[in-house]
Amino acid sequence: MNFVDGCAQCKRIAGKYEAATLEWFRVQSQLDVAQYLHDPNTSAGIVSELAGIAKRRQALRDAALHHIEKTHAARTAGGG
Numbered sequence: 001m002n003f004v005d006g007c008a009q010c011k012r013i014a015g016k017y018e019a020a021t022l023e024w025f026r027v028q029s030q031l032d033v034a035q036y037l038h039d040p041n042t043s044a045g046i047v048s049e050l051a052g053i054a055k056r057r058q059a060l061r062d063a064a065l066h067h068i069e070k071t072h073a074a075r076t077a078g079g080g
Contacts, residue, residue: 014015020057027049027053028050031047037053
């Protein structure tokens with residue numbers, strides 16, 4: 001994503017996206033352990049959690065793209 005330095009909204013979205021990405025990796029590691037331990041019940045719950053995090057990350061990507069197109073259109077078109 002092409003965030004704009006100095007834009008508070010870009011910074012807020014980027015921070016939330018980064019936090020969600022770190023959470024995804026943390027939970028993915030938990031899934032790796034559950035699968036290694038052959039624990040299907042725990043694995044199923046973790047897979048569900050990962051799906052929720054993935055949806056949140058996609059929503060944040062969509063919000064970022066919308067914000068950048070709406071607020072920084074001249075910059076993304078090469079004008080700024």
